[in-house]
Amino acid sequence: xxxxxxxxxxxxxxxxxxxxxxxxxxxxxxxxxxxxxxxxxxxxxxxxxxxxxxxxxxxxxxxxxxxxxxxxxxxxxxxxxxxxxxxxxxxxxxxxxxxxxxxxxxxxxxxxxxxxxxxxxxx
Amino acid sequence: xxxxxxxxxxxxxxxxxxxxxxxxxxxxxxxxxxxxxxxxxxxxxxxxxxxxxxxxxxxxxxxxxxxxxxxxxxxxxxxxxxxxxxxxxxxxxxxxxxxxxxxxxxxxxxxxxxxxxxxxxxxxxxxxxxxxxxxxxxxxxxxxxxxxxxxxxxxxxxxxxxxxxxxxxxxxxxxxxxxxxxxxxxxxxxxxxxxxxxxxxxxxxxxxxxxxxxxxxxxxxxxxxxxxxxxxxxxxxxxxxxxxxxxxxxxxxxxxxxxxxxxxxxxxxxxxxxxxxxxxxxxxxxxxxxxxxxxxxxxxxxxxxxxxxxxxxxxxxxxxxxxxxxxxxxxxxxxxxxxxxxxxxxxxxxxxxxxxxxxxxxxxxxxxxxxxxxxxxxxxxxxxxxxxxxxxxxxxxxxxxxxxxxxxxxxxxxxxxxxxxxxxx
Ligand code: FES
Numbered sequence: 013x014x015x016x017x018x019x020x021x022x023x024x025x026x027x028x029x030x031x032x033x034x035x036x037x038x039x040x041x042x043x044x045x046x047x048x049x050x051x052x053x054x055x056x057x058x059x060x061x062x063x064x065x066x067x068x069x070x071x072x073x074x075x076x077x078x079x080x081x082x083x084x085x086x087x088x089x090x091x092x093x094x095x096x097x098x099x100x101x102x103x104x105x106x107x108x109x110x111x112x113x114x115x116x117x118x119x120x121x122x123x124x125x126x127x128x129x130x131x132x133x134x135x
Numbered sequence: 136x137x138x139x140x141x142x143x144x145x146x147x148x149x150x151x152x153x154x155x156x157x158x159x160x161x162x163x164x165x166x167x168x169x170x171x172x173x174x175x176x177x178x179x180x181x182x183x184x185x186x187x188x189x190x191x192x193x194x195x196x197x198x199x200x201x202x203x204x205x206x207x208x209x210x211x212x213x214x215x216x217x218x219x220x221x222x223x224x225x226x227x228x229x230x231x232x233x234x235x236x237x238x239x240x241x242x243x244x245x246x247x248x249x250x251x252x253x254x255x256x257x258x259x260x261x262x263x264x265x266x267x268x269x270x271x272x273x274x275x276x277x278x279x280x281x282x283x284x285x286x287x288x289x290x291x292x293x294x295x296x297x298x299x300x301x302x303x304x305x306x307x308x309x310x311x312x313x314x315x316x317x318x319x320x321x322x323x324x325x326x327x328x329x330x331x332x333x334x335x336x337x338x339x340x341x342x343x344x345x346x347x348x349x350x351x352x353x354x355x356x357x358x359x360x361x362x363x364x365x366x367x368x369x370x371x372x373x374x375x376x377x378x379x380x381x382x383x384x385x386x387x388x389x390x391x392x393x394x395x396x397x398x399x400x401x402x403x404x405x406x407x408x409x410x411x412x413x414x415x416x417x418x419x420x421x422x423x424x425x426x427x428x429x430x431x432x433x434x435x436x437x438x439x440x441x442x443x444x445x446x447x448x449x450x451x452x453x454x455x456x457x458x459x460x461x462x463x464x465x466x467x468x469x470x471x472x473x474x475x476x477x478x479x480x481x482x483x484x485x486x487x488x489x490x491x492x493x494x495x496x497x498x499x500x501x502x503x504x505x506x507x508x509x510x511x512x513x514x515x516x517x518x519x520x521x522x523x524x525x526x527x528x529x530x531x532x533x534x535x536x537x538x539x540x541x542x543x544x545x546x547x548x549x550x551x552x553x554x555x556x557x558x559x560x
Pocket of ligand 1: 055056057058059060061062095096097098099100
């Protein structure tokens with residue numbers, strides 16, 4: 013395991029994302045609601061570059077109390093990263109697929125110290 | 136450093152930018168090249184039997200070959216008015232393939248190329264980037280927006296666009312790259328013109344077969360096509376049914392989301408054409424004609440085998456031309472792999488067994504469409520042995536399309552290294 017400084021926290025927008033390659037390992041670092049999250053840039057589907065896709069709110073089926081549907085609406089709380097290879101989406105906070113939670117990105121430890129972001133890479 | 140890379144060096148740390156429709160194909164498929172390096176770099180041959188042109192970018196080049204002056208005039212006027220693919224019967228407002236921009240390669244290619252003004256060169260350069268990075272030796276190219284052309288109410292448009300596309304392929308694209316091959320689009324609404332195209336283009340060495348774009352309502356067993364099938368059988372090249380989506384089909388207008396139509400539509404057309412092909416005993420009438428069924432995945436195959444076997448046993452008098460069970464004819468046919476339904480691997484394994492995948496299945500990427508499969512979709516299947524993987528990834532296609540078993544792709548490590556050098560130059 014080795015910890016790497018990938019740059020200043022102030023360079024991120026919120027919500028925002030940067031993807032880094034260090035020694036052949038690729039990590040997506042995300043800022044959402046003031047918190048940082050990091051995931052391996054490797055999609056559980058077919059190993060595509062999941063963290064290099066678009067950031068979009070979770071789409072939801074808007075069902076009324078009487079079970080009729082208003083159609084689809086974007087979530088106000090949940091933001092996803094979309095894998096650009098085939099469109100699989102993962103919650104930025106949990107790394108999990110919205111429908112099948114067993115399908116998920118691999119977590120990378122991330123922390124902020126004195127305004128700098130550090131990620132922990134595999135040995 | 137090329138602008139389009141949008142990457143920068145931060146000491147040992149390199150930043151990778153968001154992938155968009157303008158991203159270079161080599162960067163888009165960088166992970167595929169790594170898979171090639173780890174999983175199948177030593178395989179003798181990789182053939183991708185179904186990849187596509189995105190005609191939008193190349194349509195003006197294709198229209199140059201339009202042989203009807205009235206239609207050409209109409210098309211050029213539409214082009215000048217901002218319509219990307221004149222004469223094509225697709226509704227732009229109903230195009231959802233890119234998942235509303237979530238899958239950018241479906242909306243491309245907008246990447247830069249070294250020679251944008253030479254006809255065909257942009258397409259060839261981008262196609263070469265994809266086959267080098269997926270680790271493919273030969274690729275079979277199909278059109279995209281022409282997949283619906285069989286439904287165009289102006290049947291002369293189908294004929295003239297089919298001819299223009301075919302001439303663009305044969306005269307402009309294929310001479311620039313021997314690793315690319317193509318098929319003759321058969322304008323099935325006019326059988327005389329189909330036969331003319333077989334005679335005119337069928338002998339080209341990079342034309343490896345004939346395709347029926349399956350989105351159409353013309354029954355493929357109609358007597359008018361028997362002479363055409365005889366010609367194709369005699370040519371020794373296969374007849375390839377390429378499925379497609381079509382939301383206007385009356386039953387499908389009940390489906391309120393693209394996903395629903397897409398899941399059913401491709402399979403639907405192959406189910407219909409395959410059922411007609413079998414029940415009317417075309418495999419008995421054309422015993423040497425090889426057929427290939429493209430872009431419907433594989434889950435539909437055991438369903439139709441079971442269903443037709445069941446019905447034929449009970450209703451033999453309605454399929455009296457058959458000497459074997461439908462599933463046995465289907466086991467002699469060929470199928471492309473994409474989009475491979477990999478969620479339930481047990482079910483997939485049973486499907487592979489039933490369809491005799493190790494000799495009948497052909498790897499296809501469908502690149503650059505949103506649901507493309509890289510070759511790793513095959514190499515990572517836990518139930519296949521090494522020989523089956525080699526067969527599916529290339530050797531079956533070499534036999535079917537008469538391609539030389541000779542490596543033409545670069546080593547994956549070389550492709551990766553060349554791109555890495557470009558990235559920092
Ligand atoms: S590889 Fe990520 S969605 Fe397929």
